[in-house]
Amino acid sequence: MPNTIIAILGSNIFGGNADKLLQEAIHGAEDAGCTVERINAAHINIDPCMQTFGCMTESHCCVDNEAEKYYRMLKKADGIIIATPVMTYGIPGALKCFMDRCQPFYMAKYYRKQPFITKEHAKIRKMLFICIGGMSAEDIFIGPKLTAKAFADIIDAKYSDELLQNDMDRIVKIETKPEVLKAAYEKGFSLGRGIVEARNQN
Numbered sequence: 242m243p244n245t246i247i248a249i250l251g252s253n254i255f256g257g258n259a260d261k262l263l264q265e266a267i268h269g270a271e272d273a274g275c276t277v278e279r280i281n282a283a284h285i286n287i288d289p290c291m292q293t294f295g296c297m298t299e300s301h302c303c304v305d306n307e308a309e310k311y312y313r314m315l316k317k318a319d320g321i322i323i324a325t326p327v328m329t330y331g332i333p334g335a336l337k338c339f340m341d342r343c344q345p346f347y348m349a350k351y352y353r354k355q356p357f358i359t360k361e362h363a364k365i366r367k368m369l370f371i372c373i374g375g376m377s378a379e380d381i382f383i384g385p386k387l388t389a390k391a392f393a394d395i396i397d398a399k400y401s402d403e404l405l406q407n408d409m410d411r412i413v414k415i416e417t418k419p420e421v422l423k424a425a426y427e428k429g430f431s432l433g434r435g436i437v438e439a440r441n442q443n
């Protein structure tokens with residue numbers, strides 16, 4: 242369905258700070274006219290990539306679990322929102338596992354030169370990356386951003402916007418930062434509006 246956004250939560254905590262920011266971004270995207278479907282990466286049945294390299298020749302993954310369902314969701318999406326905490330200077334294992342399992346997109350695009358996403362659709366697809374970390378250091382986002390940008394490239398979505406909030410160990414509750422919640426809503430709205438406008442031009 243056009244104007245569909247897939248929202249992916251990297252935290253395992255429902256109602257936690259990353260989840261709250263994701264909810265705000267989702268509300269923004271919905272207010273802009275998009276339909277949003279969620280994937281809670283820490284609560285799905287996805288095993289790690291086993292490097293069998295079946296996806297060098299096949300368009301599917303030979304590790305048999307829920308992955309195909311999520312490939313279908315990602316293929317149809319016009320936008321992706323990811324909200325995640327920093328863990329060990331990277332992203333949480335479950336979210337990374339999810340991204341690694343998207344290797345069939347990589348092989349289709351770069352190895353077989355038969356991308357899942359058409360050129361026209363790729364022009365529309367955009368990603369908003371929301372990332373929070375406990376430490377006050379600025380460099381905590383280097384690893385997560387590199388991974389998110391690589392993922393965006395693999396699934397053919399433009400890494401178009403980000404919201405980064407460090408110092409969460411001191412802030413504790415994101416509700417005490419209404420300006421950050423507002424920014425999440427506005428960035429979700431802006432992502433959604435851009436998608437709706439691009440679809441209307443087609």
Ligand SMILES: Cc1cc2nc3c(=O)[nH]c(=O)nc-3n(C[C@H](O)[C@H](O)[C@H](O)COP(=O)(O)O)c2cc1C
Pocket residue numbers: 252253254257258259260325326327328329330331373374375376377381409410
């Ligand atoms: C296993 C683990 C590793 C973490 N590693 C980092 C880190 O390297 N840098 C950092 O700034 N925060 C780190 N944090 C803190 C989280 O990013 C922070 O608590 C965040 O607010 C959690 O968001 P959530 O409650 O929405 O899951 C880590 C937290 C956990 C549980």
